Amino acid sequence: MIGAGSAGLGAAYELTQRDPSLEVHVYDAASHAGGKIRTLREDGFVIELGPDGFITIKHDVLKFVERIGLTDQLIQTNESGRQALVVSKGKLVPIPMGFQLLGPAQMWSFLKSPLLSPLGKLRVMCEPLIRGRDDEADESLASFIRRRFGGELLEKLVQPLAGGIYTADPEYLSMRCTFPRFVEMERRHGSVVRGLKKGLKAQRAAGGSGQASGARYGLFVSFKDGMDTLPKRLVELIGEHRMRLGHRVTALSPTDDGRWRLQDDRGNDETYDAVVGACAAPALGGLLEDASEDVGSRLKAVPHTSSAVATLCYEKSQFEREPDSFGFVVPMAEGRPLIAASFTSVKYAGRAPEGKLLIRVFLGSAIDASALGGDDAGLIGSAHGQLVELLGVRGEPVLSRVDRYTNAMPQYHVGHMERIAELREAMGGLPPIELAGCGYDGVGIPDTLAAGVRAAGRVLGAP
Numbered sequence: 001m002i003g004a005g006s007a008g009l010g011a012a013y014e015l016t017q018r019d020p021s022l023e024v025h026v027y028d029a030a031s032h033a034g035g036k037i038r039t040l041r042e043d044g045f046v047i048e049l050g051p052d053g054f055i056t057i058k059h060d061v062l063k064f065v066e067r068i069g070l071t072d073q074l075i076q077t078n079e080s081g082r083q084a085l086v087v088s089k090g091k092l093v094p095i096p097m098g099f100q101l102l103g104p105a106q107m108w109s110f111l112k113s114p115l116l117s118p119l120g121k122l123r124v125m126c127e128p129l130i131r132g133r134d135d136e137a138d139e140s141l142a143s144f145i146r147r148r149f150g151g152e153l154l155e156k157l158v159q160p161l162a163g164g165i166y167t168a169d170p171e172y173l174s175m176r177c178t179f180p181r182f183v184e185m186e187r188r189h190g191s192v193v194r195g196l197k198k199g200l201k202a203q204r205a206a207g208g209s210g211q212a213s214g215a216r217y218g219l220f221v222s223f224k225d226g227m228d229t230l231p232k233r234l235v236e237l238i239g240e241h242r243m244r245l246g247h248r249v250t251a252l253s254p255t256d257d258g259r260w261r262l263q264d265d266r267g268n269d270e271t272y273d274a275v276v277g278a279c280a281a282p283a284l285g286g287l288l289e290d291a292s293e294d295v296g297s298r299l300k301a302v303p304h305t306s307s308a309v310a311t312l313c314y315e316k317s318q319f320e321r322e323p324d325s326f327g328f329v330v331p332m333a334e335g336r337p338l339i340a341a342s343f344t345s346v347k348y349a350g351r352a353p354e355g356k357l358l359i360r361v362f363l364g365s366a367i368d369a370s371a372l373g374g375d376d377a378g379l380i381g382s383a384h385g386q387l388v389e390l391l392g393v394r395g396e397p398v399l400s401r402v403d404r405y406t407n408a409m410p411q412y413h414v415g416h417m418e419r420i421a422e423l424r425e426a427m428g429g430l431p432p433i434e435l436a437g438c439g440y441d442g443v444g445i446p447d448t449l450a451a452g453v454r455a456a457g458r459v460l461g462a463p
């Protein structure tokens with residue numbers, strides 16, 4: 001395994017569960033397991049440096065959590081504050097109830113919202129009348145939304161909501177890879193609004209309120225003691241003796257007998273029957289370019305962008321009005337240096353001591369890399385300045401830090417799925433090697449865990 005993020009750990013867990021006698025080693029350049037999952041405990045705060053939770057509806061992730069014995073460690077988002085906001089003309093405005101990432105499931109609350117102009121709302125209302133596409137070719141998120149709902153919805157709501165998740169430019173983001181559910185709604189129901197309404201009906205019939213707005217926060221969970229509960233548990237189950245943390249893989253070459261020779265920066269030189277590449281695609285590309293220039297360059301061509309998270313902690317008394325939502329997203333058109341802010345301690349219990357508030361501000365994206373220039377103090381100043389303007393916070397943060405993710409966010413551009421299929425085909429001539437990780441089949445914890453589990457199955461010869 002190259003990489004001990006959620007994909008690499010998922011793969012190693014599955015392999016060792018299915019066949020405990022296998023000699024499995026997990027290499028990671030970092031000294032911790034978990035990759036982007038990192039939790040810091042400081043002054044009574046539980047600070048997530050990467051992901052702070054995960055969606056429950058993908059890939060049976062809750063079953064996986066159960067399998068590894070962590071169900072009793074899960075926490076739901078708090079009941080109060082299940083509301084997201086969006087910056088509009090310099091002010092924070094609630095995202096209309098029932099708005100689900102790309103479209104409104106409840107037209108009435110959407111029409112009451114001040115976010116769109118009357119003309120923009122009229123255009124959205126016309127969506128059920130717009131004919132669906134005949135061809136099945138992939139298209140960009142921007143093209144899909146302009147076609148179905150008009151440009152104003154894209155600019156004011158969809159770009160910031162989708163941008164917050166994928167740190168991506170909607171003009172390039174592949175609809176088929178990132179929002180296949182909405183493509184399917186158009187195909188099946190002829191309309192996204194009709195599809196969303198049907199979904200809402202079904203959800204209500206099943207007992208859910210369907211009232212959460214924006215990202216469906218009711219569907220997100222985290223772990224009581226922080227997200228690193230997950231990698232810690234996986235390492236326990238995989239076995240410490242199989243972990244090679246702080247070992248950067250430096251070379252990977254095919255042997256004459258169809259295996260892999262792997263070397264690392266600590267002087268290890270080993271031969272393996274199969275490899276799971278669970279590090280970033282360009283890093284794997286660098287390791288494979290000698291074995292196959294074609295495969296190496298295809299891997300390196302998966303685009304990645306950078307972002308940073310500024311974590312700021314305040315006394316609640318520093319706020320004119322204490323934040324009572326889960327956070328806000330920021331349209332690019334507002335011209336601000338941040339993409340979104342998450343009020344982490346409002347969202348999940350146990351993240352901040354009594355009387356204090358923990359906020360994470362997300363900076364940079366495919367759209368605006370300039371926000372990441374300058375040193376950490378500058379980024380903290382910029383993030384704090386935004387909170388002063390938007391939330392009226394007084395004084396300085398009691399605790400602050402910056403975590404940078406340089407070229408770490410894969411971008412699923414239009415045609416990504418086809419390119420990954422071609423890449424896998426090109427890898428056919430190499431000794432057994434499987435791709436897992438966020439650069440290929442989905443970002444986020446459920447997708448990467450599932451990618452790891454699938455890769456392990458393929459290593460063992462399962463379909």
Ligand SMILES: Cc1cc2nc3c(=O)[nH]c(=O)nc-3n(C[C@H](O)[C@H](O)[C@H](O)COP(=O)(O)OP(=O)(O)OC[C@H]3O[C@@H](n4cnc5c(N)ncnc54)[C@H](O)[C@@H]3O)c2cc1C
Pocket residue numbers: 002003004005006007008027028029030034035036037049050051052053054055247248249250278279280283309405408436437438439443444445446448
């Ligand atoms: C700030 C931020 C917030 C996020 N929030 C969420 C969220 O709330 N919910 C959610 O589901 N997802 C979230 N994500 C996305 C999620 O964190 C990632 O999609 C997921 O963690 C990726 O896992 P991975 O195993 O593919 O890669 P990674 O976690 O990046 O692991 C790859 C590993 O490969 C190692 N590596 C690289 N090169 C080598 C080498 N040569 N030798 C050995 N090791 C190497 C690296 O050190 C790294 O540990 C967030 C991401 C970021 C950056």
